[in-house]
Amino acid sequence: MSGYFVTEGNKFKGRPLTTLPVVLNRDLSRIINSNLQLKSSHDLEHLRSIIAQQRDEWTKLTARIREAAEASQSEH
Template sequence: MSGYFVTEGSKCKGRPLTTLPVVINRDLSRIINNNLQLKSSHDLEHLRYIAQQRDEWTKLTARIQEAAEASQSEH
């Protein structure tokens, strides 16, 4: 995951790859009133810290699940 944020060389042309960091960031962006993003290695370390705090991780994953379910019910 840390290697994802290393920017060496040029970007590939075409459709963006669906990678784990992309999916995690998309899930985090669905949460209303959320200041979490996965845009840098610092953000990744912060997310790792939250993951080590069982109560905080449970709350975060519940909020992501609620947002995903709300998004599906709208469509």
């Protein structure tokens, strides 16, 4: 996961790859009024160390992600 944020090396040309950080960021962006985004390794560490270790907060976050995903699927 942390290797995803390294900007060194050749950039991939073509269709963007679907990776775990991409999916997580997309899920987090679906939540209304959420300031959680995965734009750096610091954001990932915040999610992992602060939120994931607080069981109640993690449960609330995953419920909000699920509700947002279900709402977006019902729109299509």
